[in-house]
Amino acid sequence: KAGVTQTPRYLIKTRGQQVTLSCSPISGHRSVSWYQQTPGQGLQFLFEYFSETQRNKGNFPGRFSGRQFSNSRSEMNVSTLELGDSALYLCASSLWGPSGGSSYNSPLHFGNGTRLTVT
Amino acid sequence: QQPVQSPQAVILREGEDAVINCSSSKALYSVHWYRQKHGEAPVFLMILLKGGEQKGHDKISASFNEKKQQSSLYLTASQLSYSGTYFCGSHSGNTPLVFGKGTRLSVIA
Numbered sequence: 138k139a140g141v142t143q144t145p146r147y148l149i150k151t152r153g154q155q156v157t158l159s160c161s162p163i164s165g166h167r168s169v170s171w172y173q174q175t176p177g178q179g180l181q182f183l184f185e186y187f188s189e190t191q192r193n194k195g196n197f198p199g200r201f202s203g204r205q206f207s208n209s210r211s212e213m214n215v216s217t218l219e220l221g222d223s224a225l226y227l228c229a230s231s232l233w234g235p236s237g238g239s240s241y242n243s244p245l246h247f248g249n250g251t252r253l254t255v256t
Numbered sequence: 257q258q259p260v261q262s263p264q265a266v267i268l269r270e271g272e273d274a275v276i277n278c279s280s281s282k283a284l285y286s287v288h289w290y291r292q293k294h295g296e297a298p299v300f301l302m303i304l305l306k307g308g309e310q311k312g313h314d315k316i317s318a319s320f321n322e323k324k325q326q327s328s329l330y331l332t333a334s335q336l337s338y339s340g341t342y343f344c345g346s347h348s349g350n351t352p353l354v355f356g357k358g359t360r361l362s363v364i365a
Contacts, residue, residue: 141297170352179258179357180298180343193352227297242286242305245345245353247297 138163141248143228149254155216158251162209162230168192169211170245171203174225183226186211187233218255225250257281259346261356268334268363276329276359278344287320287327288345288353291338298343301329334363 142161150156162169171183182195186205203213209230215222229245259280268274278287286305290298304320304327315332331338341360345353 172355177357180345180355182352182354185352193350195352242303244288244300244303245290245298246300247290249297 141228141230141246143226143248143251145251146249147252147254149256150218151256152218152220154218155214156218156253157212157214158226158228158253160211160213160228160230160248162211162228163232163246166230166232166246167209168231168233168243169205169209170229170231171211171213172227172229173197174227174250175223180227183213215253220255223253223255225252258354259287259344259356261342261344261359263359264357265360266362268331268338268361270336270363270365271333274331274334274361276331276342276344276361277326278328278346278356279324279326280346280348282325282346282348284320284322284325284327284346284348286347287318288347289318289327289329290343290345290355291340292343292358293340301342331361334361336363336365339363 144159168187170185172180184203185193189205200216205211227250229247231243233243262277289301292298318329320327341358343355343358345355
């Protein structure tokens, strides 16, 4: 089975621009979560989607948004980029739902991330 | 709320043991453990469920004390391949998985 695929791997953007990151989950996985990773802060939760519905949202400004499509692929968008948005953005999928257990007992499978640099 | 991990970093010689602790201020349904090697994605190690048993994975095992809202990861007879950053993630009810800041483990020969 193919793993979680994130595109692009690297992005360099200028302050004020916007960016869209893409995530394709493992086949059959209906849940997608996004995390921001920066040195010293660990993995900060951004969003969690299940069957096209946002289940949870982290404590990030409204400039951060996301969505999930009917094929479970997900995108996240950051508008009006700031220098502090430079980070590794990780997407993770998991198999949970009526046939796949619950969110709390389903492992997350991470993609290799998108490294965003804002200059 | 983010769980708290300790220590922040540890250096071991091959063959030594280590314990990484994870504590939460909220009641926990489950605790996840992941390891991330430099430049790679985090990789799942194990899940401990409320009311569940201690888990093991080769020479890495973990425990979950629900009353104290704590989990510990035990690395026995460490190998060079154990080097990386270990993250615990906690689940409380219908909340998403929230991770601690990580513990950097370095195993030297």
